[in-house]
Amino acid sequence: MSATETQVIIVGGGVAGSSLACALAHKGIHSILFERSKNSRDLNRGDGLQPRSLEIMETWGVLKAFIEAGAIPSYGNEVHHPVFGKLLEVDLGIVNTQYPYMLNLPHPQIEELLAAHAQNSGYCQILYGDVKQVLFENNQAIGVRSVVNGEEIVIKAPVVAGADGSKSFLRKYAEIETTFEPYDHDMIVLHTKRPHWFTGRFRTKVFLHQEGPVVLLPLPGNKIRVVCLIKGKTGGKWMALSKSELQRQLIRRLPNLADVELEQHGEHIYRIQKMHAKQYANKGIVLLGDAAHVTHPAAGQGMNMALQDAEILAKQLQRAFSAECSLDNAYATYESIRRPLNQNVINRAHYMAWLIWSPSILGFVDRTFRMATLRFLFPFKYQQLTQSLAWGISGIQQP
């Protein structure tokens, strides 16, 4: 068995873990990152990088690689109604930033590019192995035990970061309380070629329907992701449908999709829930990303929260490593900055979900009435709402 020391141990090589490795490398801090799955995961997850994330990625020096990989800009969101047409348009152009758009790239590529950048920096070593145990001394985490290439290894570090996703194993070691609140609806995620009418300045398009909205997100390679909200616990039924029946169900909700053919791989059911851990750090373990918070995907920001957590955590760790403050102080400052921002995203996503998911006719009429009244009778309030949503989606704080 070998034992090695580093400054920061990162458990989990998703967006949270790889981002933390990039942020630390940029600040000259060494890390060892453990990821249990060696092969890139074919995950239908977050693929829209917010303006604020792009600003941070530019400082890490990784943004260029995303543009070279073919990431495509998307300039905001639109909500369409079957009778009233466009009821809401959120344009990121109003946000004061060098990047007034989202960059969309499939999630596995985002993870790969971040991990490659961290590794190439010379500050981060990636080990493909499952972390099996956290080691403690005086009730503080001092390292982890893992098996890498059949060999048991121990790594020690003053900082152990849990970036190991919503089911976080490190959160349990840290004895941090969480409550998961499931929604009454889930998501089915599908893919298809971009329809001929999905052109121009791309935005995410939400098409309302009384049985649940259909959301279309532009992806590189002339593709779109099709996301449908469905009643909770009906995912099994949807996944059992034949391709033609699935397409028929989709066209019932959005007739415009009649001339596109669904791809037959990558379908995925996502159980939607929200959670915000009671603390971000305890017993020498600090959490980030989905390990610390899970949000409804309606605001499309879980991955961006993970990336932005990483930047703030790395900044605070830099202060601690240069003896400006203690590690406990660094963790407390990290949490005091990130918790209110993350809670805002969770609340905004909850509001967006309420607006677009109304499974009864009465609910649908109620939401339609509210949105149409705002759109057509109160233009000033409508403008205020769309501007505040644009700032929210950008991740940049409104001045």
Ligand SMILES: Cc1cc2nc3c(=O)[nH]c(=O)nc-3n(C[C@H](O)[C@H](O)[C@H](O)COP(=O)(O)OP(=O)(O)OC[C@H]3O[C@@H](n4cnc5c(N)ncnc54)[C@H](O)[C@@H]3O)c2cc1C
């Ligand atoms: C359908 C869907 C759509 C979404 N849409 C968006 C969107 O549009 N925009 C957005 O910003 N976000 C979106 N999200 C959310 C976003 O994908 C997540 O919030 C984000 O990816 C979380 O990243 P993470 O690194 O914290 O966790 P994860 O991606 O879960 O990564 C955790 C990693 O830790 C590893 N791991 C776990 N335990 C161990 C262990 N013991 N040892 C070693 N490795 C371990 C796992 O293998 C995994 O790679 C969406 C999510 C879903 C499911």
